[in-house]
Amino acid sequence: MKIAIAYEDGQVIIGSVDGNRLWNKDIGGSLTKIAWNTDDTLLLLGFADGEVHAYSQYGDFVSKVKMLCVENMELETALSKDLKKDVIVSMEWYVPPHSSKIVTNVGGGQSLTQQYRNADTSYNLIGDESYNNTASRLKVPEGRPPFLVAYQNGNIQLMCNENISKGVSIVRLPSTLIIMAQWSPDGSMFAVAGLQLDLPETERNVLHFISAYGERLQSIRLAPGHFAGIAWESSGHRLGALIDTNIYLVVIKFPYRWTYCGQTLVFAYKTLDSLQEVLVFYETKMEVKTKRYVQNLCSLKSYGDYCVTIFRTEELRGAYTMQLCDSIGTPVDSHTTNVPCSVVAMNASVVIVASTESFIVWHYSVPRQENTVSTGFQKSGNTNRNIPTDQNDKVHYIDEHRTEKQQQPTNGVTTDPICAIAASANFFLIACESGILYRFSLPNVQLQSTFKSNIPAPKLMTINCDGSRLALIGKYNVLRLIDLPKENIFTPILTFERREVWSVEWDDAKNDLLALMEKQRLVIVRGTETDEPIPHIGRICQFKDLVVRLVLLDDIFKEPDRVSRHSFVEIEIKILKTIKSTLESDKLQDAIALIEKGNHPKLWNILAKDALKRLDLHTAEHAFVKLQDYGGILFLKRLQNIHSDSLKRAEVSVFLGDLETAEKIYFENDRRDLAIDMLKKMHDWFRIQQILQTSNGPGDDALAQQTWQHVGDYFAERQKWSFKTQIDPTGISLKVKHRHEKSNILCAL
Known part of the structure; x- marks a missing residue:
């Protein structure tokens, strides 16, 4: 192992870890940065004029590394105010370190998950809370650039090696004064600390996260003050930012x-x-x-x-x-x-x-499901089997839909690229980095309208269940809502804005219910009003029936082979909890008033079930009408023809799927026949067999024969012939057994 020391006057000293000098050399220029390559065979030197030279481990000049990000920079940008063209602020060659022991508990016995749960913001002032959890280090995949050179003027060059013949990516951060850039512990991305000069002075401190391939992952604004630098935690899940005399902790959400x-x-x-x-x-x-x-x-x-x-x-x-x-x-x-x-x-x-x-736009097809309940795809009308093939192959260019003012330069460089897409049932939206939104119809893909939003570089868009509202997260994690009442109208909701939002999910049935992750908290939005935030670190995977389902992805990706249901958490939102507690307190009218106000199918479903259990058929009918549940209304009509309340409760139990309670009520009321009829409808022939063995009734002989037939068929379908022969005393299995013996003969032949 060697140590390299470079001085500003051009002196370079190479020594061993035991303190012995191996060689020294006067390079003959003003040096600013130095880095080893992966196997320590090359020494990269960054000069004050922006050039990068490669030397062998013995001090021999190898080559000059061509810096395309500087040479291709426009002259106007290079000479702009406050930007120096060739100042290298960071030069790093990512090298996977040796694997180290994972420490899960440090100081106070708090686990990693507990400490994350206690964190309330995306970046917090560091106190006594600390832990050391070393990230798993992978080998660098072939083709992933490990060499990074960042210039103060906002240009970054990524290379697979010192040779630029392949694997070069250039990242340009306009109007950004880069302070430093640093690889994450696993080398999958790097962080860039800088000043955004086109923002107000109190909002200039920004932190960009960029993948190793040059894809911009996320940008956040930090507190105002003198931004001095950044450092990654060994786990790669957090990053410290030094501003003035404070260290702010940034929690990383891995892509x-x-x-x-x-x-x-x-x-x-x-x-x-x-x-x-x-x-x-x-x-x-x-x-x-x-x-x-x-x-x-x-x-x-x-x-x-x-x-x-x-x-x-x-x-x-x-x-x-x-x-x-x-x-x-x-x-x-x-x-x-x-x-x-x-x-x-x-x-x-x-x-x-x-x-x-x-x-x-690919019009895909899903298998038809015969004799089954309609799926969401069938309800939405997935009729793509008749779509012409050429529509799936047609490439649409966004430049075809720009106005004259929005046209791109003719040099082939896209200055306003597509950055986000959202789809609804009959239209979809495309957002460009300038904030322009394009609305296209489906399935014929015709431009319907455009809208110039004030949200630069949208990174996430999602449309609600009926296509009437858009949630849009911009470059700096600011969430805004836009109403879409008609195909040519975009109406921003100016009274709503949430900052530091990184994930959103609409409710699947209510068009004004939105779940979002803000910092380290889950927030539910109803219209433009918000419920009390719930601290959580999970990621939203589903918002259905007023329940938000979250998954702890960080835990899963630590041990992907041991994924289990314990990594999932379900959180009921406030209105659902309130309705349940109100009904449990026998405050029916108060609950109905709240449900009328909330007007969600899940709430009406809860009211219908509660009313059925109370045998309040009038309230249940009102709920079924709101649910447009024709089957439920027919059930109520049938229930009105039953005079015994006990038998009504049994029928309600069957309707709600509580078969054990229904069977118990039937036997308590000496209605063995109804219990057997219910079990027949459920095809529970094993339970009928048990009833026949413990009680007697008229017609049991015919029922027993029917039961043995179905139970025997169950085992025959599973190739368990011995079981069928043992349980069938009626001789019905002889034909099946004979068929099985014939099949054995054929197999032998």
Whole structure:
């Protein structure tokens, strides 16, 4: 191991860790930065004029590293006020450190999760709270740039090595004075501390997070003051920012690749040893996990019970493959395209994939489900089987829809790239970095209107359940709402704004209910009013039936092979808790008044169930009418023809799915026949068999024969022939057994 020391006057000294000098050399220039490459065979030197030279480990000049980000910079930008063209502020070559022991508890016995839960803001003044949790370090994947050079003028160059023949990415941060840049502990991204000169002086301290491939992940504003520098915590989950005499703690939300469809968590990770990509479908109800080994996964997106996975395949028919999968990972449809996948949106009938300048709309198809209850896809009208194939292959260019004032320069450089997409049932929105929103119709993809918002570089957009309102998070995590009453009208809600928001999810049935993650808190928005924040660190995966489901992704990605339902948390929102407590207190009229005000299907459903249990048929009918539940209304009419309250309660129990209670009531009222009829409808022949063995009644012989037949068929379908022979005293199984013996003979032949 060697140590390199560089002096501003050009002297470079190389020594060993035991203090011996190996060699020294006068480079003959003013030095500012120095860095070793991965295997310590090259020494990179940054000069005051912005040049970077490569020297061998013995001090021999190798080459001059070409800095494209400086050489291609426009002259006007280079000479602008407060910006020096060639000042290198950071030069780092990411090297994976040796793996170290993970420490989960330090001082006071608080666990990592507990400490995160106690954090109330995205960046806090550091007190006594501290822990040391070292991140898992992976090998650097082939093709991922490890070499970073950041200039004070806002230009950053990323390289795979000192040779610029391949793997060069340039990141430009306009109007930004960079203070320093630093790789994260795992090398997947880097943080850039700087001053945003086009903002008010009290808001200039900014922190950018950029992936190793040059993709901008997130930008946040910090407290005002003298911004001196940043440092990563070893876990990679937090970062310290030094402002004046305070250190502010920034909690990092890693850009994991994940989505949630139906009741299934879909996520992708890389193995520690081989860097092989693993795609996991974890069904949370039955706790069934399906793993697929994949390559070059680009994106995941979901809607309803399906998700789309996008891979880079470099095939002749298309460089990218989109694959529609169900909740257990079975592919049901696929399509290829040459449009790079930067952002993705999905609804019940289409997948929209966009690059920085173009997009395609894929009209996918899902399998028809005969003789089943209609799914959300069928209700939304997924009729894509008749869509012409050429519509799926057509590439739409956003420049085709710009006005003369919005036209791009003719040099081929996109100055206003696409940065976000959101889809509703019959239209979708595309946002560009300038804040312009384009609204297109579905399924014919025609431009309906445009709108110039005051939100630069939107990074997340989502539309509510009926397409009447848009939630939009801008560059600095500011959330705003925009009403969409008509196809050509955008109405910003000026009275609503939330800062430091990083995730939002609309309720699936109510168009003005929104769940958002603000700092380290869950906030529920009703219209423009907010409930009391709930401290939490999870990520929203579903907002349904007034229950927010969150997943602790940080815990899952630490040990992806041990994912379990304990990583999921369900939180009931305030109005749901209030209605339940009011009904439990027998304040029916107060509950009805609150439900009328809230007017959510889940609340009417709760009222209907409560009224049925009370045998309050009038209130139950009112609730079923609000739910538009015709089956429930028919059930009430049938219930009115029953004179016994006990039997009414039994029927209500059956209607609500509480079969054990219903059976108990039937037997208490000496109605064994009704209990058996109920079990027949539920196809619970094993329970009927038990009843026949413990009690007698008219017609038991015929019923016994029918029961033995169904129980025997159950075992026959599972190839358990011995069980069928043992339990069938009627001789019905002889034909089946004979068929089984014939099949054995055929197998022997």
